[in-house]
Amino acid sequence: MSQDPVAAATWVDANVTSYCYNGGVNIKYVAVGNEPFLKTYNGTYLKTTLPALKNIQEALNNAGLGSQVKATVPFNADIYFSPDSDPVPSTGDFRPEIRDSLIEIIQYLHTNDAPFTVNIYPFLSLYGNAYFPFGFAFFDGTSKPIKDGDLLYTNVFDANFDTLVWSLTKAGFPEMKIVVGRWAGQLMVT
Numbered sequence: 001m002s003q004d005p006v007a008a009a010t011w012v013d014a015n016v017t018s019y020c021y022n023g024g025v026n027i028k029y030v031a032v033g034n035e036p037f038l039k040t041y042n043g044t045y046l047k048t049t050l051p052a053l054k055n056i057q058e059a060l061n062n063a064g065l066g067s068q069v070k071a072t073v074p075f076n077a078d079i080y081f082s083p084d085s086d087p088v089p090s091t092g093d094f095r096p097e098i099r100d101s102l103i104e105i106i107q108y109l110h111t112n113d114a115p116f117t118v119n120i121y122p123f124l125s126l127y128g129n130a131y132f133p134f135g136f137a138f139f140d141g142t143s144k145p146i147k148d149g150d151l152l153y154t155n156v157f158d159a160n161f162d163t164l165v166w167s168l169t170k171a172g173f174p175e176m177k178i179v180v181g182r183w184a185g186q187l188m189v190t
Helices: 005-015 049-062 099-111 122-128 156-170
Strands: 029-031 070-072 074-076 116-119 146-148 151-153 178-183 186-189
Touching: 005 049, 049 070, 049 099, 116 156, 122 156, 146 156, 151 156, 156 178
Parallel strands: 029 070, 074 116, 116 178
Antiparallel strands: 146 151, 178 186
């Protein structure tokens, strides 16, 4: 898809256009890849994600669907972080090694009125760190809150989400629409 606009157009025709008709499926977003900037991929998809995103959105535009169906890229929450020295959402930022590529994608999404999509897995924090407070992975309010300025965070989901908001703000996109793509089987739009 990243190098072949015809393949993107063929894919859109088979998987989107054929379902978008009066009384058909109400498709709003098309995911281009899934978590392409995961740390474990070691930059494999840094140079191909934006071209693939552009080709899919252009194919949607050419099919007359670009105003109602937006191409987006679901990212994993490991694209941003808060430093160990001050692990609160307001210190969050994008990982330095992917920041430039990510900002290009965010700019393209913003220009096309497409949302930033993130997959947040609260339990991975618990799984990956033996010292992570157990109750913070849940929404039961039993964990000691994290204080960040005037805000109190009682669960990792809210803290993680706001870390993304701060990262987007620092990148120059404070009003970016965010879609949580994967979280407990729900799709959340903010």
